[in-house]
Amino acid sequence: MNFKNIDYVSKRKVFFTISGFIQIIGIIAILVFGFNLGVDFQGGTRLDVLVGETFAEQDVRAELQTVGLTPGTIETAGNQKERAAVRFTEALSKEQVASAKTALTEKYGEQVDIEESSVDPMMARELVRQAIYAVGLASLGIIIYLTIRFEYRFAVTGVLALLHDAFAVIAVFSIFKIEVDLTFIAAILTIVGYSINDTIVTFDRIRENLPRYKVKGMEDLEKVVNVSIQETIVRSLNTVITVLFASVALLIFGGESIRNFALALTVGLVFGMYSSIFIAAQLWLDWKGKELFKKRPLTNNEAS
Amino acid sequence: MIKWNRIVAFLAVVGITFALIGTTAKGVIGGITLGLDLQGGFETLYEVKPIEEGQELTKNTMKDTVGAILKRIDILGVAEPEIAIEGSDRIRVKLAGVTNQEEARKLLGEPARLAFLGPNGEELMTGNDLAKDGASVQYDELHRPFISLKLANAQKFEDITREYLHQRISIALDEQILTSPEVQSVISGGNASITGEYTVEEATQLANILNAGALPVEMTEIYSNSVGAKLGAESLDKAIFAGIIGVGAIFLFMFLFYRWAGIIAIVTLVAYMYTILVVLNWMHATLTLPGIAAFILTVGMAVDANIITYERIKEELRAGKSLTSAVRAGQRRSLSTILDANITTMIAGAVLFYFGTSSIQGFAVTLMVGIVMTMLTAVLGTRLLLSIWVRSNALRKPWFYGVKESEINEL
Numbered sequence: 001m002n003f004k005n006i007d008y009v010s011k012r013k014v015f016f017t018i019s020g021f022i023q024i025i026g027i028i029a030i031l032v033f034g035f036n037l038g039v040d041f042q043g044g045t046r047l048d049v050l051v052g053e054t055f056a057e058q059d060v061r062a063e064l065q066t067v068g069l070t071p072g073t074i075e076t077a078g079n080q081k082e083r084a085a086v087r088f089t090e091a092l093s094k095e096q097v098a099s100a101k102t103a104l105t106e107k108y109g110e111q112v113d114i115e116e117s118s119v120d121p122m123m124a125r126e127l128v129r130q131a132i133y134a135v136g137l138a139s140l141g142i143i144i145y146l147t148i149r150f151e152y153r154f155a156v157t158g159v160l161a162l163l164h165d166a167f168a169v170i171a172v173f174s175i176f177k178i179e180v181d182l183t184f185i186a187a188i189l190t191i192v193g194y195s196i197n198d199t200i201v202t203f204d205r206i207r208e209n210l211p212r213y214k215v216k217g218m219e220d221l222e223k224v225v226n227v228s229i230q231e232t233i234v235r236s237l238n239t240v241i242t243v244l245f246a247s248v249a250l251l252i253f254g255g256e257s258i259r260n261f262a263l264a265l266t267v268g269l270v271f272g273m274y275s276s277i278f279i280a281a282q283l284w285l286d287w288k289g290k291e292l293f294k295k296r297p298l299t300n301n302e303a304s
Numbered sequence: 305m306i307k308w309n310r311i312v313a314f315l316a317v318v319g320i321t322f323a324l325i326g327t328t329a330k331g332v333i334g335g336i337t338l339g340l341d342l343q344g345g346f347e348t349l350y351e352v353k354p355i356e357e358g359q360e361l362t363k364n365t366m367k368d369t370v371g372a373i374l375k376r377i378d379i380l381g382v383a384e385p386e387i388a389i390e391g392s393d394r395i396r397v398k399l400a401g402v403t404n405q406e407e408a409r410k411l412l413g414e415p416a417r418l419a420f421l422g423p424n425g426e427e428l429m430t431g432n433d434l435a436k437d438g439a440s441v442q443y444d445e446l447h448r449p450f451i452s453l454k455l456a457n458a459q460k461f462e463d464i465t466r467e468y469l470h471q472r473i474s475i476a477l478d479e480q481i482l483t484s485p486e487v488q489s490v491i492s493g494g495n496a497s498i499t500g501e502y503t504v505e506e507a508t509q510l511a512n513i514l515n516a517g518a519l520p521v522e523m524t525e526i527y528s529n530s531v532g533a534k535l536g537a538e539s540l541d542k543a544i545f546a547g548i549i550g551v552g553a554i555f556l557f558m559f560l561f562y563r564w565a566g567i568i569a570i571v572t573l574v575a576y577m578y579t580i581l582v583v584l585n586w587m588h589a590t591l592t593l594p595g596i597a598a599f600i601l602t603v604g605m606a607v608d609a610n611i612i613t614y615e616r617i618k619e620e621l622r623a624g625k626s627l628t629s630a631v632r633a634g635q636r637r638s639l640s641t642i643l644d645a646n647i648t649t650m651i652a653g654a655v656l657f658y659f660g661t662s663s664i665q666g667f668a669v670t671l672m673v674g675i676v677m678t679m680l681t682a683v684l685g686t687r688l689l690l691s692i693w694v695r696s697n698a699l700r701k702p703w704f705y706g707v708k709e710s711e712i713n714e715l
Binding site (some may be wrong): 021048050091094095097098101111113114115116117118119120122125127130131134136137139141142145147149158167182183186189190192193194196197198200202204231232234235239241242243245246247248250251252253254255256257258261262265 | 305341349367383406409410439468524525526527528529530531533534535538539542543545546548549550551553554557558561593594597600601603604605607608611615619640641644645646647648649650652653654657658659661663667668671672
């Protein structure tokens with residue numbers, strides 16, 4: 001396939017519609033399903049138990065109940081389904097964690113190992129607040145930088161595109177009920193930094209090409225954007241593909257603890273690739289076009 | 305006309321780089337501290353509250369508390385504990401590689417409030433009345449261990465024993481009564497003992513706790529994370545395996561797409577990975593699991609700089625420029641794009657570092673170090689190697705840089 005001869009701008013309304021659709025589905029999903037919040041965001045304890053063999057969920061539950069613990073959800077994980085992710089709505093004390101390990105070791109043997117993470121609800125609220133600040137502050141920083149380096153229209157459309165990507169990832173996690181924890185925020189922020197990275201490559205080229213074309217009307221501006229995308233498309237694709245190699249490798253081989261992180265990253269990168277090509281530059285095009293040519297007399301002026 | 309001296313210079317730079325990496329890599333990698341999520345261990349964030357109502361938490365109280373915690377960690381013999389005061393009322397303790405986590409956690413959080421209680425539960429003395437290092441393990445005639453206490457104020461103890469003569473006084477540690485001996489005589493000289501059914505280890509640990517001092521405050525765990533050693537080792541193995549696959553795929557891609565220039569990129573990427581490790585080692589940074597993820601990811605991102613430059617060079621070649629001027633133009637024009645792209649990622653990294661908790665901070669540090677190092681190796685390194693090579697006049701055909709003859713426009 002030759003990416004260099006595709007007309008990217010003429011179908012922009014279609015892409016805007018697709019993206020708008022994705023956002024609407026996302027909002028509905030979040031309203032309906034909410035999030036599968038990890039202990040980081042609602043408090044409680046998560047035990048990641050390496051059981052080491054295939055196990056029945058109710059056995060683990062029963063075993064924990066013998067030591068007076070009532071788990072909320074138990075999920076199986078791992079390639080051989082040899083792990084159990086057990087969640088408690090209350091934060092367990094260190095004695096309770098120890099007794100859980102003892103009970104499971106007696107049942108399943110010495111290979112049992114536990115990763116525990118407990119967060120106080122008060123602390124959880126603080127983490128949520130910090131996460132929101134972080135995403136907001138990062139977006140603001142990027143807008144300021146891009147406004148200085150380019151112009152505010154690039155900055156705003158670039159940030160719109162990255163929020164589009166971040167939101168798409170959030171929607172995917174909501175729809176599939178994937179657990180959201182602190183590493184998820186790290187992934188979102190990395191996407192924020194990276195998605196804009198990819199968008200800049202195109203913006204940079206538009207800026208470079210603008211003086212070369214004598215832009216007199218919307219068609220000329222469209223041409224500049226189209227040519228700029230055509231010229232940078234291989235660059236955009238290749239830079240994302242190499243990062244995807246890394247994130248997909250982490251997703252498949254990186255192990256349980258960073259699986260969700262790698263998943264968020266991979267989904268975000270794919271959306272980031274899409275939005276830098278089909279959304280960011282096209283949004284800019286419409287905005288800039290409106291501003292440049294709004295004073296142009298309309299042909300059906302007499303009618304009004 | 306091929307200039308062999310340039311080729312020799314090129315090979316020398318590459319050779320020296322690899323020789324340096326080959327001879328020192330083992331030491332550099334060995335010197336990097338692994339986070340507790342990779343070697344097992346635990347991390348706890350304590351919220352500190354004063355024991356008595358109305359008492360204020362001062363900076364000094366916090367420092368004393370950290371001191372007391374450090375003493376307790378000494379008992380455990382942990383090599384590199386990390387303790388940090390966060391804000392005005394929080395203390396974060398990180399212990400990596402602790403073999404007996406349950407015991408360690410118990411020992412740390414224990415306020416170890418020692419009290420001498422009267423028959424009706426009234427507090428007569430506290431642990432603060434204990435002399436410095438006043439607790440020691442001794443053995444009775446039957447070689448059973450007991451804990452001997454030396455009191456700071458002998459007179460006070462004498463007065464108490466006089467008042468409660470022939471009554472029972474309890475010695476309690478955290479509301480748990482250890483022993484309730486009857487006061488058989490007025491004890492002067494300031495010595496007392498706690499007896500009970502202790503093993504030597506228990507007695508030693510108890511004495512250590514007492515000596516480490518009653519914590520001046522109450523500590524509540526508000527966040528904790530512990531990772532078993534087996535799970536840590538498993539995470540490390542898997543992350544390294546994922547890294548090899550991911551980086552391998554990137555290398556292969558670069559070679560297939562940019563051919564000879566791709567090989568130069570691979571050389572600088574290897575140098576990049578090595579310098580990251582050197583810098584992390586030099587910073588005494590702790591490598592966490594998210595840190596490894598960031599490391600693998602930055603390799604993908606470091607390639608960006610190469611791709612941006614190489615695509616530019618390819619464009620110039622297609623436009624019909626000679627290799628020398630295409631390389632020069634490509635390098636010049638790509639620099640501002642690379643800078644802009646990296647600075648925005650840097651902003652995200654800085655925010656992550658500022659707002660993140662410890663393991664995410666590990667990710668952010670690696671990300672930021674990675675971006676700076678990209679500029680050094682993937683930008684400067686590639687420039688150097690490409691420039692030397694281009695001037696050697698060898699491998700000048702556009703094919704070697706991923707451009708087909710048919711794509712080239714005639715000038």
